[in-house]
Amino acid sequence: MTTTERGPEEQDLAFSVFAKACPSRRTLEHVTGRWGGLTLGALYEGSLRFNELRRRVDGVSEKMLSQTLHALERDGLVHREAQPTNPPRVDYELTPLGREVAERLLSLIHCVEDSMDTVLRARERYDETRGAR
Secondary structure, three states: OOOOOOOOOOOOOOOOOOOOOOOHHHHHHHHHOHHHHHHHHHHOOOOEEHHHHHHHOOOOOHHHHHHHHHHHHHOOOEEEEEEOOOOOEEEEEEOHHHHHHHHHHHHHHHHHHHOHHHHHHHHHHHHHHHOOO
16 A cells, blocks of 8 residues: 555554555565665665676676666665666665665674674584584
């Protein structure tokens, strides 16, 4: 349901990502999905062209990056700037909301990266106790 579709009495209701029908859940999926989070993190460093972004987010396919950028642009997190040049030039950058979200994601990313020694030891212990490899 869009903001314009909601009646005046509904516009003051708080959003809850835990409610199945809440539109915030879809945005959270866009932000926290593998490619969304990495794309936002990469764009935090500054404006990038599509292929620069694709190289920065190692492993993402052209199709997935395109879909991710469309979703993030629709959610107001990424701004797409098409330059009328030949060949065409398209730059992507974070909006103010996108920067705020990316800052929080980068804190989580850095926490995970900094904890990887502990994570790897935990995985090893888990696998040893379960006989898996």
